[in-house]
Amino acid sequence: MAAFIKAANAKIRANPMLSYICSTHFWGPVSNFGIPIAAVMDTQKSPELISGTMTGALIVYSATFMRYSLAVTPKNYLLFLCHFVNEGSQLTQGYRWMQYHKWGGKEKMEGERSLMGVASGEAEKVKDAVVRN
Template sequence: MAAAFIKAANAKIRSNPWTDYFCSTHFWGPASNFTIPLAAIADTQKSPDLISGKMTCALIVYAFTFMRFSLAVRPPNGLLFGCHTVNATAQSVQGYRFLDWHYWGGKERKLLSEGEEVAKGTRVQAGPAGGEKK
């Protein structure tokens, strides 16, 4: 009885192209995979000293590899291609931030600007003569 119900439900789902796509891995694979680029986009608001250069490089290669794969499968998976395009872009931004922070003077610029802010924001107060404590 249950097998007949499942078979009938599957036939009903597969008869409509929209529900057939919505219930397939061509939809749910990319939909669940979108968490990777969303995390990378969210990480652009964090400090660049937290970025792993090796992982970012691996994720860029992964994104470009699966962009190619998404077009090689039949039928081509546009949602997967879009997911990995967003991922490649977000990871490339993270890669640029990593290189800027560690190799192109970003860390030094930040320290310099923080030092200037401290110098501008503090007032030198005159204390008792001779450094005596009250």
């Protein structure tokens, strides 16, 4: 059995493409892609839900590992791409957090909600009047 595994490993390692796909140089970034995918999907959610502290930490984390991915030998472009996407989405989230918490977005959103409440209240009054007549 050990000879079979040794022969299979030698065959895989002889092919450069298979060797790469069976390495941590490939599977590390692939498994890490969950972070940027989640971050991109979170850009569609309300800015109320964004954690400024976590976003800041992820911006530093992604920038650090973008640099690391190019500093190792051989360069890991897949890891670079993963952290590049995450860096962009975290910077977007950071901008959305700043806009909401620091640049008046919270007050604007609350104002829009109160206007919607007034508008829906008026719509209910009209609906009740139509139903009565």
